[in-house]
Amino acid sequence: MAKNPFSESGKPVSKLTAIAGTVVGALVIAAFALQQLGVIDLETDDSATAPQGSSGTASSDVGQAREQMEELRxxxxxxxxxxxxxxxxHWDSGVEDNCTTRQVVLLRDGENVETDDDCQPVSGSWYSEFDGETFTEAQDLDIDHMVALKEGWxxxxxxxxxxQRQKFANDLDSSQLWAVSASSNRSKGDSDPADWxxxxxxxxxxxxxxxxxxxHVWDLTVDPDEEAALREVLEGC
Structure with missing residues (x-):
């Protein structure tokens, strides 16, 4: 059967358009075949459609948090x-070389941090995850205990x-310690997520x-209001 030189609207189809359509079709077929063979991956990037407010939190981290939530008392x-x-x-000395726990967190969480002979940062920059502010002076930062010491109590x-309490206050293995703005840390105080x-x-x-x-790591309890607040946020992650 002869090819129809007209589009459905009755307008002529140029040779260039026809060739382009043929090439695109061939590329689609080739890409599909390569995907089936495992040569390429056509999966979409989940991060592009991450829920607003998730701050790019990995889905695996959220999934683990949901599992851990069910195990909390x-x-x-x-x-x-x-x-x-x-x-x-808190702020054990000699944690890494001659650095205190506080100094280790400042080194870990900062960018281009330089220290003096006592491991005290003298330059660098720090982004405060709580309020989105960036600081260039270490004294403007507090080291926040994610679960405040009194909340732990x-x-x-x-x-x-x-x-045990000393290990909790200096815990560098979990995500207990955050370098954040002093103002946000003091605003939080010893509040749990139901209040802050x-x-x-x-x-x-x-x-x-x-x-x-x-x-979960420290086998600490959660009160009912705290539980409700945690679940509400997790639902949107």
Whole structure:
């Protein structure tokens, strides 16, 4: 059968258009064949369609947080008397070379950080995940305990030994320690996510994923309001 030199609208189809259509069709067929053979991957990038507010949180991290959430103990919060920050010895010295825990976090979380002979940062830049601000002076930053020491106390740490509390306060293995703006850290205080979330909404997913991880690692309890807040944020991640 002869090829129709006209489009459906009745207008002539140029030779160039016809050739282009043929080439595109051939490329599509070839790409499909290569995908089937495992030579190329035509999967779309999930990060391009990540939910707003997820801050690019990896789906695997969110999935793990959801699993860990189901393993947390939900209990009414206690506030046993006797809390004191001194019961959580923090900023151990000699953690890495001659650096304290605080200095290690500043080195880890900063860009182009240079230190003096005592491991104190003298230059560099730090991005505060809580409020989206960037700082060039280390003294403008606090090292936030994701699960604040007093919140830890209320969630079960009151029953720990001083040695356990010291490990919790200097925990570099989980996501317990964050270099953030002093203002955001002090605004947070010892609040849990039912009462405080970072001012930067796009940080909420990372924040609750970290919160859940720390509570899970340290087998700390979650109160009902806290649980509801965590689940609400996770639903949008």
């Amino acid at each position: 939900i209990e009414a919060e206690e506030d046993p008397p006797g809390y004191d920050r001194a019961l959580f010895p 209320r969630s079960g740490a009151h029953a720990w030994s001083t040695e 979330l970072p001012p930067l909404e796009s940080a909420h997913c990372d924040y609750v994923v970290s919160w859940i991880e720390v509570k």
